[in-house]
Amino acid sequence: MTLKHLLAGAAMALGTMAAAQDDPVTVGFVYVGPIGDGGWTYEHDRARLAVEEHFGDAVETVYQESVPEGPDAVRVMTQMALNGADLIFTTSFGYMDQTIEVAEQFPDVKFEHATGYKRADNVSTYSARFYEGRAIQGHIAGQITESNIIGYIGSYPIPEVVRGINSAWIHAREVNPDVEFRIVWVYTWFDPAKEAEAARALIDQGADVILQHTDSTAPQAAAAEAGGVYTFGQASDMAEFAPMPRVSSIIDDWAPYYIDRVQAVIDGTWESTDTWDGIGPGMVGIGEITDAVPEEVRTSALAMKDAIASGEYHPFTGPLNRQDGTPWLAEGEIADDGTLLGMDFYVEGLTGDIPQ
Numbered sequence: 001m002t003l004k005h006l007l008a009g010a011a012m013a014l015g016t017m018a019a020a021q022d023d024p025v026t027v028g029f030v031y032v033g034p035i036g037d038g039g040w041t042y043e044h045d046r047a048r049l050a051v052e053e054h055f056g057d058a059v060e061t062v063y064q065e066s067v068p069e070g071p072d073a074v075r076v077m078t079q080m081a082l083n084g085a086d087l088i089f090t091t092s093f094g095y096m097d098q099t100i101e102v103a104e105q106f107p108d109v110k111f112e113h114a115t116g117y118k119r120a121d122n123v124s125t126y127s128a129r130f131y132e133g134r135a136i137q138g139h140i141a142g143q144i145t146e147s148n149i150i151g152y153i154g155s156y157p158i159p160e161v162v163r164g165i166n167s168a169w170i171h172a173r174e175v176n177p178d179v180e181f182r183i184v185w186v187y188t189w190f191d192p193a194k195e196a197e198a199a200r201a202l203i204d205q206g207a208d209v210i211l212q213h214t215d216s217t218a219p220q221a222a223a224a225e226a227g228g229v230y231t232f233g234q235a236s237d238m239a240e241f242a243p244m245p246r247v248s249s250i251i252d253d254w255a256p257y258y259i260d261r262v263q264a265v266i267d268g269t270w271e272s273t274d275t276w277d278g279i280g281p282g283m284v285g286i287g288e289i290t291d292a293v294p295e296e297v298r299t300s301a302l303a304m305k306d307a308i309a310s311g312e313y314h315p316f317t318g319p320l321n322r323q324d325g326t327p328w329l330a331e332g333e334i335a336d337d338g339t340l341l342g343m344d345f346y347v348e349g350l351t352g353d354i355p356q
Helices: 003-022 040-058 071-082 093-105 130-144 159-175 192-204 218-226 255-267 295-310 337-341
Strands: 025-030 059-064 087-090 110-114 123-128 149-154 180-185 209-212 230-233 246-252 274-277 284-286 327-329
Touching: 025 040, 025 071, 025 255, 040 059, 040 246, 040 255, 059 071, 071 087, 071 093, 087 093, 087 255, 093 110, 093 123, 130 159, 130 209, 130 230, 130 246, 130 284, 130 295, 149 159, 149 192, 159 180, 159 337, 180 192, 192 209, 192 218, 209 218, 218 230
Parallel strands: 025 059, 025 087, 087 110, 110 123, 123 274, 149 180, 149 209, 209 230, 230 246
Antiparallel strands: 246 284
């Protein structure tokens, strides 16, 4: 082979390498609900769009919406990996085992699982401290209720949801010792008909404040129809129902995290990590507290938000007992993350059992 041929071959190889380096990183997203749910999936998809805007042609995103938590999730994740995804975000707790299963089959693909606890060399976990926002909601709810009955729509009895109920209850009771919680479990993340039915049932029981850990705006609509019922946006601002019934909200802001993790893949620095951020780092936002809330309540709620953000205050600070009256946290003691992540008990004062 002549020098001319060697140089030509080297040039072709360099050209191929350059083209490969110019290929966009492909990022997949698996959603449990539709992107138009107005809540959980809507915010994850807003973050996906933020990734596209931030990286431009350097990144290509793909997504699949309304994927059931089960075998179908395996099929969707597998197809994304086979189609060349470099990074896949699986955005619901019920995808946990499926994410691990598919990740084992594709060790070169990076996976990010939302709200779970199982990790692997190519699987990270991430979640937000939603309970911080629940504390603020409880603080407001306990002071604006006139019936002293607060309704709570629970999705599934997993630690994330139980934490939220406990946090809201602690802070509602703190400002209103006469408050009661009525909890309805709907066993779905997104089902507008079931969510609306649950809201109406709670309103029929006398609840004039409705909290939800489900993804649609149906409870907001049911409250608006009933009149005189306060609600809080869940996962997204749901501001179309402001100033009443929606008086504030918990907003999930995933965009900075998604951009950071995609950048790590591009840089070759991605590692398996566990992230659990809250109001301070900005992963949990508090939507505008409307004029339907008295000014003194709004002021104290915002002061609580600032104290949580700075680390001055933790929503699970003793003294606190478990539901059966046994001590849990002593005066001034703060709950450890391990207990919070596995929380499977109600605190004192809540009635009813956690379904198994």
